[in-house]
Amino acid sequence: MMNPFKFGTIVESSFFTDRRIELQQIKSVLNSENHLILISPRRFGKTSLVVKALQESERKHIMINLQSVVSVEDFASRLLKEVFKIYKFEKLKYMIKNFRVVPTLSINPMTDGVDVAIQPMVDSRVMIEDVFSLLQMLATENDRLIVVFDEFQEIKAIDKNLDRVLRSIIQLHKNINYLFLGSQESMMREIFEKKKSPFFHFGQLLNLDKIPYEDFKLYLYDRLSFMDDADRVCDEILDFTKCHPYYTQQLASQVWEKGKNGEMENIVEEAINRLLEFHDLNFERIWLNFNNTDKRILIWLANNNKPYTLLGIAQSTISSSLKRMLKDGYVIKTTEYEVEDPFFRNWILSR
Ligand SMILES: Nc1ncnc2c1ncn2[C@@H]1O[C@H](COP(=O)(O)OP(=O)(O)OP(=O)(O)O)[C@@H](O)[C@H]1O
Numbered sequence: 290m291m292n293p294f295k296f297g298t299i300v301e302s303s304f305f306t307d308r309r310i311e312l313q314q315i316k317s318v319l320n321s322e323n324h325l326i327l328i329s330p331r332r333f334g335k336t337s338l339v340v341k342a343l344q345e346s347e348r349k350h351i352m353i354n355l356q357s358v359v360s361v362e363d364f365a366s367r368l369l370k371e372v373f374k375i376y377k378f379e380k381l382k383y384m385i386k387n388f389r390v391v392p393t394l395s396i397n398p399m400t401d402g403v404d405v406a407i408q409p410m411v412d413s414r415v416m417i418e419d420v421f422s423l424l425q426m427l428a429t430e431n432d433r434l435i436v437v438f439d440e441f442q443e444i445k446a447i448d449k450n451l452d453r454v455l456r457s458i459i460q461l462h463k464n465i466n467y468l469f470l471g472s473q474e475s476m477m478r479e480i481f482e483k484k485k486s487p488f489f490h491f492g493q494l495l496n497l498d499k500i501p502y503e504d505f506k507l508y509l510y511d512r513l514s515f516m517d518d519a520d521r522v523c524d525e526i527l528d529f530t531k532c533h534p535y536y537t538q539q540l541a542s543q544v545w546e547k548g549k550n551g552e553m554e555n556i557v558e559e560a561i562n563r564l565l566e567f568h569d570l571n572f573e574r575i576w577l578n579f580n581n582t583d584k585r586i587l588i589w590l591a592n593n594n595k596p597y598t599l600l601g602i603a604q605s606t607i608s609s610s611l612k613r614m615l616k617d618g619y620v621i622k623t624t625e626y627e628v629e630d631p632f633f634r635n636w637i638l639s640r
């Protein structure tokens with residue numbers, strides 16, 4: 290029997306749970322001329338959620354992960370490559386002839402897809418404009434397009450003016466919904482919430498939360514019910530992970546493994562210990578890189594305290610430390626500030 294838990298990559302079908310409200314919210318944006326900005330800490334399930342929404346919409350869509358884009362030309366060619374997957378080659382061939390700089394197209398015999406090569410150019414803006422106006426020409430009222438940019442916070446790293454260029458082009462688009470996904474929370478907020486930013490209030494903002502306790506418990510219970518005390522086991526898992534989607538699946542997977550082997554004694558605790566063993570060296574290395582203020586705040590948070598109640602450190606120092614650790618993903622803020630990784634939290638407490 291296959292392990293019924295999955296962590297790390299996109300989850301679909303039986304591995305995907307809940308998110309009914311969020312799916313509804315995305316659906317209503319897709320049924321409008323508006324755009325969506327989806328923000329959460331890492332590994333909360335943004336990509337999985339959007340992939341699910343795309344499948345349910347049954348509309349043509351393109352998804353680009355900006356994390357793997359290295360230049361503006363690369364961005365344009367990846368977009369074109371995706372366009373070739375969903376529209377007919379013959380149709381596109383004629384449209385691309387009108388590009389100011391014509392890209393080189395070739396059929397990839399391995400995938401049967403079209404490869405697109407674009408020479409580096411002095412003014413890459415031309416290429417971006419041409420590709421996006423192609424999208425605009427292809428999308429029609431009866432065949433509306435969805436374009437998703439995953440890890441959108443990377444936009445500035447590709448080219449410092451790309452956000453401006455992009456916004457100036459796509460604000461004119463009709464029949465296309467743009468979805469912007471991002472994790473480094475403060476950076477995404479810089480892009481969409483700062484008055485000076487070109488993308489200021491560009492679409493509807495959706496903050497993705499953890500998965501609600503009761504929903505997640507049902508999901509776990511369904512898969513762990515072969516154990517006598519499944520109810521207690523599920524509670525212990527969720528108490529430890531505080532419903533973090535990724536870590537919950539990771540721990541549950543380990544618990545399932547042990548359960549199948551009949552190792553029932555202190556099963557959750559033993560599963561946690563097993564996973565901690567994997568991470569021990571890594572946590573040690575991470576810990577040594579924090580300064581003393583960071584360390585004190587992490588210990589304080591690990592003990593379920595609110596950061597600003599920590600005495601003996603100036604509030605402004607706490608604030609800048611938190612900001613840094615949020616940006617690096619060691620701390621997250623949901624209803625309260627917390628150590629992102631429950632295993633790291635446990636490691637801190639035990640040391
Ligand atoms: N709806 C869900 N049901 C069950 N598990 C989920 C769900 N969403 C996410 N997860 C868990 O979280 C993991 C990460 O999901 P996903 O990659 O979609 O998140 P993400 O927010 O896009 O992450 P990243 O910030 O790394 O891009 C999944 O592998 C899975 O273990």
Ligand SMILES: [Mg+2]
Pocket residue numbers: 335336337439
């Ligand atoms: Mg993702």
